[in-house]
Amino acid sequence: MAKKKKKNRALPQSVGINIPGVETHAHLDLEDFSEDLPEIMQRAKESGVGRIGNVFLGPQAYHQNKGLFADYPEVFFLLGVHPNDSGEFVEEDIESMRAAFKADPRLKAVGEIGLDFYWDSVPYDVQEDVFRKQLVLAEELGVPVAIHSRDAHERTLEILEESGWSGKPLLWHCFGGDTETAKRIIDHGWYISIPGPVTYKKNEVAQEAVKSIPLDRMVLETDCPFLTPEPWRGKRNEPAFVVFTAAKVAELKGLEVNELWKVCSDNAHRFFNLRDCSD
Template identity: 55%
Template structure:
C-alpha cells in the first residue's frame, strides 16, 4: 500500500538568516489587504532582516487618511504620488496638498509611484501624460527623487522623462519586469532599477538576464505587496518579509552570497531615499 507524499513546509523568511540591513523599497501596507494584521506583518519583516520599509500612498487622500497607521513605526518611510490609474483625481488642489505634505513631513522621501499605464483604458493617455508631467515638476520643486510606474507604456515614459530633462535626476524604475534592452536604456539615463518577486518565476528568463546590465550600485529590491509574491509563496498575499526570497534569486543570478546582495541593495536604497544606513 503506497503512502501519500507529504508536502515539504515552505521555508520561513527568517530561516535565510539575512542581516538587519534590507530595505523594502515599495510596499502598499495601508491597503485593506493588511487591515487585520499589519503589526504582525511589520514584525515578520523585521525578523527577516528588513530594516526600512517604504509605504506608497496612492494620492493625497490616502496619505491623509492612512498616515496615522505608521505613527509608532519609525522604520517605515513614505512615498506619495498619484497613480496613472487615478489621473482624473489630479488637479491643482491635489497637487497643492502633495506640495504641502512634502514640505512638512520629513518621512516623505520620494514622489511616486507616478508615470503611465496603458494596460487599462480607464484614463485617456493624454490625461495621464499631463498628470505625469505635473508631478515631475512637483518633484523638482520639492527636490525629491521620483519613483516610476510604467505598464505597457515604456516608450512614452522614456520620451517624457528625457524631454522634461530628467536624465541624471534621482529616479527609480519601480517593479521592473522587462528585458535587458530596456534596462540598458534606464541605466544610460543614470537611473536606478527595483526588482520585484516575479524575477523568481521559472519562465522569467528575460528579467533574470536583465540583472546583468544593471550596475550593482543602482540595484534595489521591492515586493510591491500585496501583489507579485515571489516563489515559493507565489499565489499568496505578498508581504515585506518575502523580500528575502527575491534577494535569494537575484543573488544566485549575479553569483553573490544572498547576505551580501541583501546588504548591497539595502545600502543602495538607503542612499537613494536618504535613510539611515
C-alpha cells in the same frame, strides 16, 4: 492515489539575512493588511527588513492612512497619484502634496507616478498630464521620483527625456523589462527596483536583464500585496518576502545573499536619503 499535499513553503527567516536592509515599495495601507499589520511588521523585522518604503496612492490616502505608521518609525513614505487614478486627479492635489512634503520629513519621494497602458481606463493624455505635473513638483521639491510604467516603456522614457530628468534621481519601480530597457534606464543615471516575479521559473527575460544591471544601481521591493515571489506565489505578498527576491538576485549575480542585500540596502539609503529611523 494522488492526495492533495499541503505545500511546505520556506519561511523568510530561513534565507538567513543577518543585517537589516530595505524593502523599497509596499502598500501596507491597503485593506489587505488591515487585520494583521503588527504581525507583518514583526515578521519583516525578523527576516532582516529594517526599513520599508510605504507608497501612498495619492494625497487622500496619505492623509487618511499615515497614522497607521505612527508606531513604526522604520517606515518611510512615498506619495504620488498613480496613473490608474489620474482620472480623479484635481489641481488641488499638487498643492496638497507640496504641503505634505514640506511638513513631513518621512516623505522621501514622489511616486509611484507614470503611465499604465495595460489598464487603459484613463485616457493616455490625462495620464501624461498628471505624470508631467508631478515630475515638475518633484523637481521643485528636490526629491527623487519612483516610476510606474506598464506596457508604456517607450512613452515613459520619451516624457522623462523631454522633461529633462536624465541624470536626476529616479527609480524605475517594479522592473520587468529586458536587458535593452534596463540599459536605457541605467544610461540615464537612474536606479532599478527588482520585484518578486524575477523568482518565477519562466521569467528568463527579466532574469537576464538583472544580470546586466550594475550592482550600484539596484534596489529590491515587494509591491505587496501584489507580485508575491516564490515560494509564496499565489498568496498575499508582504515585506518579509523581499528576502526571497534577494536570494534569487544574489544567485543571478553570483553573490552571497547577505552581500547582495547589503549593497541593495546601501543603494536604497543613498537614493531615498535615509539616515536613521527618526527621519
